[in-house]
Amino acid sequence: MKPLVVIGFLGSTLDASKFGPSRWGKWRPSVALTMHEDLRVDRFVLLHGSKHGRLADYVAEDIASVSPETRVEPQRIEFTDPWDFEEVYGKLLDFVRGYPFDPEAEDYLIHITTGTHVAQICLFLLTEARYLPGRLLQTQPAAKLESGSAPGRWTVIDLDLSRYDSIATRFAAVSAESASFLKSGIETRNAAFNRMIDEIERVALRSKAPILLMGPTGAGKSQLARRIYQLKRLKHQVAGPFVEVNCATLKGDGAMSALFGHRKGAFTGAVADRPGLLRSADKGMLFLDEIGELGLDEQAMILRAIEDKRFLPVGADKEAASEFQLIAGTNRDLGEAVAKGAFRDDLYARLNLWTFRLPGLADRREDIEPNLDYELDRFAEREGDRASFNREARQRYLAFATGPDAHWPGNFRDLAASITRMATLSPKGRIDSECVDAEIDRLRRLWSGQAGADTDPLTGLLPPEALDAIDPFDRVQLAETVRVCRRSRSLSEAGRALFAASRARRSSANDADRLRKYLARFGLDWASVRSN
Structure with missing residues (x-):
């Protein structure tokens, strides 16, 4: 066996005692851990300050008397304030970096029972980060009814989570639950989409930077933005409201007022102060859907509000403040809009840190079936009346919906509308083949009418x-x-x-x-x- 080295703080209270025989009846952590028959300590690195030097010598003498094979190495570390986390962590890190560890030749245990709570936390963090190449050692006094109470009990905590299947499984389950939350519980099957949702979940919980959701109309940008907000609120990362606005509806002079607010009398019709959407989103989340529709002036003010958390309401001479996280959505190519001068490059650069492209329904046909069940559940919740397919009708609808004849130009909005129509028209809540055939005919007529307005697919494909x-x-x-x-x-x-x-x-x-x-x-x- 390799020699065992224990590193720990001297307990200025727990290790202290009156000199005399009575001290052996008291549980003193640093002394007690060297008294266990099943724990041989070859070296004890005892950390302490200069004002506790006498106590350190006293404890070292007692360790020598009960465990002659244990060599005590007093190590002085001076703290101006032992409760100052930054100071304690910094000085412990300096000690660790300068200590001649040799994991190949020695095993190390880090004693976290003694010292201030700040010191214990710092030892834990340094061990978890592998600056201290050992395992955590926790000691405790024995129960009163146990004989030989002085040594107490000891436990080694291994931070290698890969050895604990139950813990690893729990972490995986929590992560899967978060991803499922963002997908509204839908068991999606598209591998690329699922990978993207996993990444969005990590970004949402670890970053306050703006998020840009791109994708065609009806791809689910608005719903995903709201679920991100709900996830962050569930994790206590936002306290304010979710404020959503479709920028395509903000036109002319009213756009500035709607976004940034105005003072009473700022313009004709401004009969009262208006806080504006940005201030309403304070401490929460602002979702600007179709952000590419904003004018250049509004874009400039949005950029400043993102970077400085301040903006000037219309007609005001004093700036307002709002702390919010921004999610932007667009079905336009913002890079192309920048090239044409229709979108500010500095705002695009600020938004483009976390950009996610949501695929349309036609690119996620394997997800149509789980979304079908989701829409049936939504219908039941909304209308209080549950509808379901018979087996043949379900197979017939899915064959069409996932086949090449299904265009889905409105993406998931089209699918939701289709399911709602069938559920509403189904006799006694049972969607049969006749109902499905009627819906397929309806979709074909709708899409045929839209196809007439489509551009020629050969344009740009051939010279x-x-x-x-x-x-x-x-x-x-x-x-x-x-x-x-x-x-x-x-x-x-x-x-x-x-x-x-x-x-x-x-x-x-x-x-x-x-x-x-x-x-x-x-x-x-x-x-x-x-x-x-």
Whole structure:
């Protein structure tokens, strides 16, 4: 066995006693830990200040009498204020860095029973950070009914959490609970989305910096922002309210007043003071959805409010203050807006520290089924009337909803509306195949009407001269092919959708190869169609 070294503070109260035989009837931690038959201490590094030098010598003599094999090494550390955390930690860190530890040749125990609470905390932190290369040692007096009470009991605490499956499992469960909280309890299956939510959870709990949520309309930015706020409030990291505003609704002179407030009489109609949204969010969280719609003047004031926590209300001669965390949402490419001069580059740089892109529903088709159940639960909670699918109807709806024919231009808003319609129209709360077929027809009509306003999918995919060389008949066919490719997750899936009728008449088919050859006629491939 390697020699065992104990490092600990002299207990100015616990280790003190009157000189005489009666002292052996008192439990003195530093002396007692060397009296255990099952704990051989070869060296004891006893930390103390100069004013306790006499007590240190006294304790060292008693240790020598009960444990001759233990060599006591008094180590002086002077504290101006032993309750000053910064001073105690700093001086202990200096001691640790200068001490000749040799973990290969010796084992170390860090005694945290004696010393001030501040000293004990600092020893714990230094051990956890591995500055002290040992394990924690906790001692305590024996119960009154136990015989031989002077030595008491000792326990070693190993900070290597990987050895404790139950503790590790508990931490993992807490982390999973937080991530599930951000997802509203939905068991999402998209791996990339789940990784992003895990990262957002870590950022939300460890940073007060602005968060930028990007993604198409209906991707869930507003709901995620509110869940981040609720998570931080649950962890007591914010005390104020959640204030949400859609910046697209702030137009003209009213935008400044709505955001920053105004003084009475600042302009015609200002009949009373108005605090403004930023001041309302004090100690809480401000969610500026569609922040890309703000004017440049408002952007400049928002930037100052983020950095200095101060701003000037309209018509005021004195600044107002507000301490809030900002979450911004946008469906625009802010980098492109900066290049066009429509968005301030300094504000974008401030927002771009933590940027997360929420994918649309078409890119998370595997999450449609768990979201379907979530929307049914929401309907039941909202309307007080539960609806459910029969098995065949559920399979039919999911086959359509996850297939290439489902566009979902409104993303999760479209899905929520679709489920609400079926639940409302279902006979006796049971959604059957007839109800599903009617909803699928309704969605196709809705999306067909929207498709007419869509831009030509070939624009930007092929140069103008190549487009001019394609007959109108072929152009319509190619445009629909491109639309299907962009809705599909793979070349094979797109091929199955495009050649569904003809493939049923053949004994074998390679739809992916057939589609690849078709695209090649126009100088296109799968990658170029999907990335454009």
